[in-house]
């Protein structure tokens with residue numbers, strides 16, 4: 184690992200931020216924090232923390248000695264000065280001489296000494312930074328250092344490699360006691376350049392930003408160099424089938440078996456989004472003969488537990504053509520994983536005074552949010568977690584009042600022959616789990632190259648997973664109604680398609696758009712934070728490939744809006760066959776291809792699904808000379824009913840939206856003008872030519888699709904969105 188320090192970049196950062204409330208020290212702190220945070224081998228997703236001791240004006244303008252330390256909810260990679268709240272240093276230092284300090288008191292004292300009471304909550308490792316004398320202190324969870332520190336004989340290995348350059352701190356959970364211990368070890372030999380925290384991570388420090396940063400790089404580089412002298416072939420390969428099914432087929436199966444059924448509402452599931460990783464390092468890891476040992480040995484650093492759980496789920500290699508057998512085995516594996524998680528929770532939560540808490544006999548996969556749980560991730564200036572989630576078992580506040588069990592589903596799944604999947608309630612959370620899992624794979628691989636990977640005990644992992652200050656990272660914001668669901672919209676770059684995608688996104692779903700207009704669909708998807716795929720829905724091979732890409736990207740599919748269409752005109756008895764057949768290709772057969780592909784994935788998931796068709800009022804109330812358009816649309820209405828009939832018993836719902844006179848898309852400004860003229864009315868009157876005398880918008884149509892996606896017991900139905908048209912009413 185090379186130092187990325189650049190004098191000119193450092194000075195540019197100082198020039199950018201320097202001002203009354205941001206001195207040179209804080210600006211340089213921002214600069215090297217970003218250097219560290221930009222490398223996933225050092226820190227990931229809010230992990231690690233940094234500080235600088237400096238003098239800044241308080242709110243009255245008086246200079247005061249402060250510790251600027253990373254605040255909750257900030258990522259080192261893109262931190263700003265606001266992400267490094269200033270805390271009065273003197274009171275923090277005085278805490279050193281206490282014997283005990285509960286987590287809640289620690290957080291309260293840290294917040295009480297903020298210069299700006301609206302600043303984010305300082306890191307849980309603030310006191311460790313405060314008790315060290317150095318101006319700059321850097322902390323990472325570097326994978327290479329963890330490969331040394333996650334060993335049964337880690338202390339000897341670290342001492343052997345670094346000699347007197349670093350102090351060695353035994354594992355203690357973050358907080359007051361760890362801060363005191365680290366300070367004691369530093370003081371025993373103040374010449375050290377850093378501290379290795381066994382089974383946790385590494386600190387470096389120095390008098391300048393550059394010194395602390397470059398000491399971190401040197402410590403990590405030494406570990407990397409040591410690992411490079413380890414065994415080249417770390418994992419003996421397992422005997423795997425000659426061929427293994429692809430991620431597009433496997434992901435929906437795994438997504439289905441890991442969804443948690445809501446016991447109170449049949450047909451409703453707590454679903455997860457999947458994020459697939461299948462690079463060479465991951466493959467090497469999951470294909471190892473000894474995977475059951477090292478794969479189930481625990482996390483690389485306790486910080487990961489909250490996102491990945493302590494252990495992944497391991498399933499067998501999926502053989503092509505035998506996915507039913509794979510699904511059955513995977514289902515049993517998930518059930519066992521969940522039973523073990525309940526048992527782990529019950530075992531370590533023992534002593535709880537609250538009889539209403541979950542137990543193996545009374546699991547609740549839909550736990551209410553934790554009492555007083557903060558959400559610093561979403562709102563950096565949120566107040567800290569309140570008392571009431573005291574530590575259980577070890578350390579201060581040991582008289583735990585009991586915890587609420589988190590959902591028991593796995594967050595990482597290892598698939599020999601294929602790779603790994605991260606799971607989360609959103610694509611972002613799934614990516615975080617997958618990123619952390621990849622970093623864990625790197626640490627375990629390094630550890631096994633030189634020795635044996637060893638993690639913390641289940642009791643220590645439980646203490647961390649159910650630590651109130653750690654739980655706060657997950658946030659408590661109410662989830663949106665379609666959270667965890669994946670929606671695909673065809674004709675996604677058009678007016679109605681895009682409005683529908685936006686509405687589904689706002690309701691919490693992940694979005695995939697398919698459109699013939701490649702540039703348009705990619706731009707639209709990028710704006711929505713979704714996946715954009717260029718494909719012509721009448722091209723069955725391209726459509727299948729697009730559905731496969733959705734399955735690989737998100738793990739599967741729950742809602743499909745089959746919306747792509749175009750209007751052909753002509754008097755039905757006088758048009759040529761080609762016109763009618765072309766229209767049938769797009770306005771009927773493409774809907775069938777879309778629905779068939781969706782059902783293929785939904786059947787693999789086994790958690791139902793929602794098919795939505797845009798049929799237009801032409802299906803019920805044909806217009807003169809619109810036969811080539813209305814006839815296939817009427818067939819599509821029948822298609823919707825057939826899907827409702829054939830797949831209702833397995834929870835797949837099918838419904839249609841029947842909209843009329845929507846500006847944009849098929850109805851161009853020229854058409855509006857021509858039709859209004861033909862009827863002898865103004866354009867506004869033409870567009871509002873319905874019972875409500877009100878123009879119907881694409882947003883209204885989108886809203887109808889969202890409502891049907893949420894209507895758990897509606898299938899085979901038509902939602903009419905046309906402002907009222909008695910002639911189009913079914914009879």
Ligand SMILES: [Zn+2]
Pocket residue numbers: 231308322323324383384486
């Ligand atoms: Zn840490």
